[in-house]
Amino acid sequence: MEPLRGDERTVGETAVVTRGRRVERGATRAVLDAETRPTFAWATGSETVAASGAAALVTAGGSSRFADVQTAAEGLFDRCEVSAELPSAARPRLFGGFAFHEGDRDGDDSPWDGFPGAAFFLPEVQVTERDGETWLTTTGTGSSAEADADRLLETWHDRLADGAASPRADPPGVDARERTPSQAVWREQVGNALERVDSGRLQKVVLAQALRVSLRGALSVPAVLDRLAETYPDCYRFMFAPPGDGTFFGATPERLVSLRGRTVRTEALAGSTGRGDTPAEDEWLAAELLDSEKDVHEHQLVADAIRDQLEPFASSVRIGERTVRRLATVQHLRTSITAELEEDEHVLSLVEALHPTPAVGGLPPDEALRTIRETEAFDRGWYAAPVGWVDAAGNGTFAVGIRSAVARDRTATLFAGAGIVADSDPDREWDEVQLKYRPMLDELE
Numbered sequence: 001m002e003p004l005r006g007d008e009r010t011v012g013e014t015a016v017v018t019r020g021r022r023v024e025r026g027a028t029r030a031v032l033d034a035e036t037r038p039t040f041a042w043a044t045g046s047e048t049v050a051a052s053g054a055a056a057l058v059t060a061g062g063s064s065r066f067a068d069v070q071t072a073a074e075g076l077f078d079r080c081e082v083s084a085e086l087p088s089a090a091r092p093r094l095f096g097g098f099a100f101h102e103g104d105r106d107g108d109d110s111p112w113d114g115f116p117g118a119a120f121f122l123p124e125v126q127v128t129e130r131d132g133e134t135w136l137t138t139t140g141t142g143s144s145a146e147a148d149a150d151r152l153l154e155t156w157h158d159r160l161a162d163g164a165a166s167p168r169a170d171p172p173g174v175d176a177r178e179r180t181p182s183q184a185v186w187r188e189q190v191g192n193a194l195e196r197v198d199s200g201r202l203q204k205v206v207l208a209q210a211l212r213v214s215l216r217g218a219l220s221v222p223a224v225l226d227r228l229a230e231t232y233p234d235c236y237r238f239m240f241a242p243p244g245d246g247t248f249f250g251a252t253p254e255r256l257v258s259l260r261g262r263t264v265r266t267e268a269l270a271g272s273t274g275r276g277d278t279p280a281e282d283e284w285l286a287a288e289l290l291d292s293e294k295d296v297h298e299h300q301l302v303a304d305a306i307r308d309q310l311e312p313f314a315s316s317v318r319i320g321e322r323t324v325r326r327l328a329t330v331q332h333l334r335t336s337i338t339a340e341l342e343e344d345e346h347v348l349s350l351v352e353a354l355h356p357t358p359a360v361g362g363l364p365p366d367e368a369l370r371t372i373r374e375t376e377a378f379d380r381g382w383y384a385a386p387v388g389w390v391d392a393a394g395n396g397t398f399a400v401g402i403r404s405a406v407a408r409d410r411t412a413t414l415f416a417g418a419g420i421v422a423d424s425d426p427d428r429e430w431d432e433v434q435l436k437y438r439p440m441l442d443e444l445e
């Protein structure tokens with residue numbers, strides 16, 4: 001098939017030129033295996049995307065990071081008119097994510113070194129598999145934009161046609177583990193949070209833990225993502241490798257928000273229990289969760305807060321039924337939430353309004369964030385923060401970066417948390433956090 005040409009337009013000095021063509025299935029893994037930074041991978045039940053190399057890189061920090069990325073994205077896409085001939089799967093997107101907190105507190109030894117408050121890139125190479133088709137999209141910028149986009153299209157088309165099989169890589173194995181905090185300190189931390197709840201200062205706070213492991217062998221994150229496709233097919237499987245080093249990856253069940261036109265989809269996912277050994281035990285645990293006053297309260301705080309955050313944007317917010325979402329190692333209470341916007345909005349405005357929901361922060365938000373900062377002895381970095389993509393129309397999808405880890409060299413740091421409300425039991429919450437490490441730990445051990 002002949003390459004389709006994105007229209008090109010020059011504003012000021014910088015042109016942004018996009019080309020696209022169909023390629024063979026299975027091409028996403030080849031893009032990741034090339035290890036060109038930055039790299040982004042994204043896979044859901046309905047699409048798989050791999051992107052690498054920065055035709056443009058956007059970074060931001062502080063409380064204005066959402067608005068700054070939005071402005072930069074709009075500016076870039078304004079200069080890059082995409083031909084109407086290209087199907088939506090082949091249109092260029094900006095991929096990246098945000099840090100959980102407004103300002104970082106990286107120490108010397110932080111695993112988040114190289115992860116700014118926000119980082120997004122318009123990839124040189126993007127491969128998208130959707131609806132049985134796979135598209136290659138290339139982008140060039142600046143004075144040689146057109147030549148670069150053409151050259152990338154040809155080179156990558158040939159490379160993908162070669163179809164070299166990706167090496168299989170087994171999990172690296174884990175040698176040493178270091179937990180922050182210890183279980184004794186966790187009991188104290190949860191106790192202090194419960195005092196704030198009892199005094200009325202807090203309704204809920206999500207406290208997290210970090211587990212740092214030494215890896216016995218080399219880690220292939222693309223191989224991890226391939227395996228996660230089998231165990232977590234309905235989760236958002238993602239990876240982001242910024243320029244420099246370090247790779248953030250995970251398989252999260254939680255959507256922060258997606259926007260298509262004026263339709264907003266989000267959800268409340270909070271309140272957890274384990275899996276049973278038999279289908280009957282699974283059902284029993286699910287029924288107990290749906291009946292648990294403490295979990296339903298913890299969940300309802302999230303659903304109500306999301307509805308309140310969306311109401312200024314939408315005339316009606318529809319709240320679905322409370323159900324149980326069953327994953328390989330845990331089960332959660334889930335309520336789907338949809339809304340129709342009154343006016344056009346950019347997905348990043350919704351991300352800013354919603355992050356962090358009380359599923360990963362707490363209520364009231366300021367007091368919860370203060371409690372998290374005062375309690376946790378590590379930086380959350382990009383854990384539990386929005387990760388995803390935006391396109392030229394302001395549409396996009398963001399997941400909540402939980403069930404995740406950040407790796408560099410022979411070390412990986414995993415993060416997981418649990419919602420603390422009145423009646424939370426520190427030891428049960430500890431056990432819940434250990435279950436939430438499983439998706440990543442199983443891929444490393």
Ligand SMILES: C=C(O[C@@H]1C=C(C(=O)O)C=C[C@H]1O)C(=O)O
Binds near residue numbers: 360436
């Ligand atoms: C904070 C995490 O998970 C969140 C907390 C939950 C809970 O407290 O019940 C459930 C799902 C997530 O919203 C995590 O996995 O690290």
